[in-house]
Amino acid sequence: MIGSDVAVSALRKSFGSFEALKDVSLEIRRGEFFSLLGPSGCGKTTLLRVIAGFEDPDSGSVAIDGRDVLGLPPDKRRCNTVFQNYALFPHLTVFENVAFPLRIRKVPAKLARDLVMRHLAMVQLEAHADKKPSMLSGGQKQRVAIARALINEPSVLLLDEPLSALDAKLRQHMLLELDAIHDKVGITFIYVTHDQSEALSVSDRLAVMDGGRVLQVGTPQEIYESPKSDFVARFIGDTNLFSGRVTARRSAEIAVVEAEGFGPLLVEANGDAPVGAMVKVAVRPEKLRIGSKAPEGSDAELNVARGAVEEPVYSGFQTKYLVRCEGGASLVCLRQHAQWSEGNPDIRWKDEVYLSWSARDAVVVETTARHDSPAEAVAAAAGGLE
Amino acid sequence: MKRNYGPLYAGPQALWLAVFFAAPLVIIVAYSFMRRGLYGGVAPGFSLAAYRELANPNLLAVAFRTLWVSAAATAIILVIALPCGYSIARSRNQPLRLFLVIVPFWTNFLVRIYAWISILGNEGFLNDFLRALGLGNGIQFLYNQGAVILVLVYMYLPYAILPLFSSIDKFDFTLLEAARDLGASRMESLRLVMLPNIRGGIVTSILFTFIPIFGAYAIPLLVGGKDSYMLGNVIADQVTKTRNWPLAASISMTVTFITGIAAILYLARSRRSSASVQDSLAAQSGHGAGRGVARKPGAKGGLRGAVGKAAEAAA
Numbered sequence: 001m002i003g004s005d006v007a008v009s010a011l012r013k014s015f016g017s018f019e020a021l022k023d024v025s026l027e028i029r030r031g032e033f034f035s036l037l038g039p040s041g042c043g044k045t046t047l048l049r050v051i052a053g054f055e056d057p058d059s060g061s062v063a064i065d066g067r068d069v070l071g072l073p074p075d076k077r078r079c080n081t082v083f084q085n086y087a088l089f090p091h092l093t094v095f096e097n098v099a100f101p102l103r104i105r106k107v108p109a110k111l112a113r114d115l116v117m118r119h120l121a122m123v124q125l126e127a128h129a130d131k132k133p134s135m136l137s138g139g140q141k142q143r144v145a146i147a148r149a150l151i152n153e154p155s156v157l158l159l160d161e162p163l164s165a166l167d168a169k170l171r172q173h174m175l176l177e178l179d180a181i182h183d184k185v186g187i188t189f190i191y192v193t194h195d196q197s198e199a200l201s202v203s204d205r206l207a208v209m210d211g212g213r214v215l216q217v218g219t220p221q222e223i224y225e226s227p228k229s230d231f232v233a234r235f236i237g238d239t240n241l242f243s244g245r246v247t248a249r250r251s252a253e254i255a256v257v258e259a260e261g262f263g264p265l266l267v268e269a270n271g272d273a274p275v276g277a278m279v280k281v282a283v284r285p286e287k288l289r290i291g292s293k294a295p296e297g298s299d300a301e302l303n304v305a306r307g308a309v310e311e312p313v314y315s316g317f318q319t320k321y322l323v324r325c326e327g328g329a330s331l332v333c334l335r336q337h338a339q340w341s342e343g344n345p346d347i348r349w350k351d352e353v354y355l356s357w358s359a360r361d362a363v364v365v366e367t368t369a370r371h372d373s374p375a376e377a378v379a380a381a382a383g384g385l386e
Numbered sequence: 387m388k389r390n391y392g393p394l395y396a397g398p399q400a401l402w403l404a405v406f407f408a409a410p411l412v413i414i415v416a417y418s419f420m421r422r423g424l425y426g427g428v429a430p431g432f433s434l435a436a437y438r439e440l441a442n443p444n445l446l447a448v449a450f451r452t453l454w455v456s457a458a459a460t461a462i463i464l465v466i467a468l469p470c471g472y473s474i475a476r477s478r479n480q481p482l483r484l485f486l487v488i489v490p491f492w493t494n495f496l497v498r499i500y501a502w503i504s505i506l507g508n509e510g511f512l513n514d515f516l517r518a519l520g521l522g523n524g525i526q527f528l529y530n531q532g533a534v535i536l537v538l539v540y541m542y543l544p545y546a547i548l549p550l551f552s553s554i555d556k557f558d559f560t561l562l563e564a565a566r567d568l569g570a571s572r573m574e575s576l577r578l579v580m581l582p583n584i585r586g587g588i589v590t591s592i593l594f595t596f597i598p599i600f601g602a603y604a605i606p607l608l609v610g611g612k613d614s615y616m617l618g619n620v621i622a623d624q625v626t627k628t629r630n631w632p633l634a635a636s637i638s639m640t641v642t643f644i645t646g647i648a649a650i651l652y653l654a655r656s657r658r659s660s661a662s663v664q665d666s667l668a669a670q671s672g673h674g675a676g677r678g679v680a681r682k683p684g685a686k687g688g689l690r691g692a693v694g695k696a697a698e699a700a701a
Contacts, residue, residue: 054563074566087564091582100578101568152569 426629471550553587
């Protein structure tokens with residue numbers, strides 16, 4: 001089995017007055033584990049169904065290995081789908097379900113039996129070959145669906161939220177198994193999910209979608225560390241978002257932002273935040289250090305804020321602190337319990353604390369516009385920022 | 387201790403069955419074994435005469451005709467009801483469409499038969515229409531087997547549409563997408579995935595139409611001719627004209643017995659594992675799946691064998 005590359009360009013699809021896809025373009029590379037991530041209704045499932053051939057787009061194109069596949073019915077495309085509800089045929093046994101595509105292709109019996117048993121072995125279900133789907137657990141059904149989708153040796157496997165019906169523990173397990181299967185068969189996986197941790201942990205690259213558009217495409221690290229928009233920053237993991245106006249440049253990389261409810265904030269900005277621009281800045285909670293004393297030493301790139309703990313949320317391996325800063329902003333800080341801290345490590349509710357983080361961890365996610373006069377900036381702020 | 391009143395709740399139904407089902411049946415069974423009364427009715431005493439009379443070739447001819455007409459009407463009904471049930475289940479306006487299926491029940495059965503007579507009659511609407519178009523002059527539509535089958539189909543169609551609708555409505559249509567995705571054509575996905583999964587509805591439709599049609603009386607009487615006399619008419623004639631009550635009873639018993647056995651077999655079959663369904667389906671469609679092999683309980687890899695054979699035979 002060899003994977004294919006999939007290219008969609010300028011796809012549009014509406015259902016009545018609802019625009020599910022608004023000009024979506026993506027290039028998915030050969031053999032890649034690619035995730036489509038977004039909240040429900042963002043168009044990710046529609047995109048998958050267009051690639052599979054269940055929906056025709058209103059305009060745009062879909063090409064697999066450079067060949068336009070629009071107009072080809074699903075049975076003529078070399079991609080197979082793992083459905084959200086598994087879609088196993090209830091009247092057939094596990095064996096017959098997996099054998100279904102072979103039966104359609106009229107594969108000789110012996111060859112078919114070997115192929116089916118090999119695929120069942122891959123998902124560790126040989127022992128359940130003669131059971132009906134109704135006798136299987138959710139995870140087992142999932143595995144049958146995967147084996148069945150792979151038996152035609154597709155070059156692209158489409159997975160539509162395949163783990164959403166499983167409980168959290170099983171989900172983790174199946175995710176690793178999926179990753180292992182991907183490594184083994186080497187074909188292209190396109191994985192639809194609304195769960196950012198799933199997408200981050202297994203994807204080679206992912207696309208974050210919202211409102212029928214692709215907002216950002218990149219590796220999990222790129223998406224997490226340098227989100228290109230407010231939405232992406234908030235959708236992927238917890239984030240502290242500041243908005244304000246750039247008031248000065250410290251150096252080529254460091255700018256000062258006068259953040260609402262906070263005050264002057266040092267941020268990393270590589271020329272994309274000229275003085276006067278309105279920006280949004282994201283800082284991941286785990287980048288914040290918390291301590292009962294102000295950090296020592298003089299680091300020119302360190303942001304320090306004083307505040308009071310509003311809410312400590314203990315969860316075993318870490319504690320999440322909600323801290324109200326002096327300026328009024330509320331920040332989230334995650335502290336791993338193995339971590340170093342300054343001063344008293346036992347921080348409790350209502351304690352006075354110092355939060356500190358490097359300017360390098362404060363990422364500009366959106367630059368709205370440049371306003372030279374303060375009056376305009378105020379007007380823009382009052383008008384609501386996009 | 388709490389007393390269990392459970393069996394009491396079955397009381398009304400038991401009473402209903404006893405009065406309207408068991409009692410008449412017992413009476414008919416008894417009559418069928420009695421002697422014919424001199425002036426009609428029955429005379430006391432045991433006799434098998436009524437059952438011996440069943441071998442009458444005229445009667446057998448009527449029985450076969452009844453079987454043929456019932457089978458033909460049921461088959462036509464299924465062919466119409468399947469797409470109807472499908473389209474209602476897929477419709478956005480299910481309640482209205484279901485309502486329209488049921489509307490004819492509000493008009494009396496006999497009135498609806500007479501309505502057909504006024505459509506199909508020699509001076510009926512259809513002939514008027516054809517004459518207006520200059521096509522034919524008074525075509526004989528009525529009083530033949532075709533008219534009987536047409537009106538039977540019309541009358542019993544809703545009884546087939548409703549169970550088919552309800553089973554198609556419960557069917558998970560993503561299964562069809564899955565089948566298409568896995569390489570099946572549109573027809574293959576309907577035949578191999580949809581049909582086996584709505585089998586319950588198909589069986590119910592057949593039971594609800596074939597059995598009442600087999601006992602049809604009024605329709606062949608009113609729109610049929612000599613060639614469309616059915617068992618129901620023979621029974622009625624034996625009761626009202628020839629006044630041979632034991633014979634009427636023995637014919638009734640035979641019909642009841644045969645339809646009863648058929649119904650029981652069919653229901654039992656539909657409850658069994660659908661592996662055999664798959665087989666018979668594949669066999670019908672010429673795939674020649676491993677008959678027998680799959681049904682042998684405990685035969686190791688039997689089902690696998692069945693699929694394999696299907697693939698082999700087809701290849």
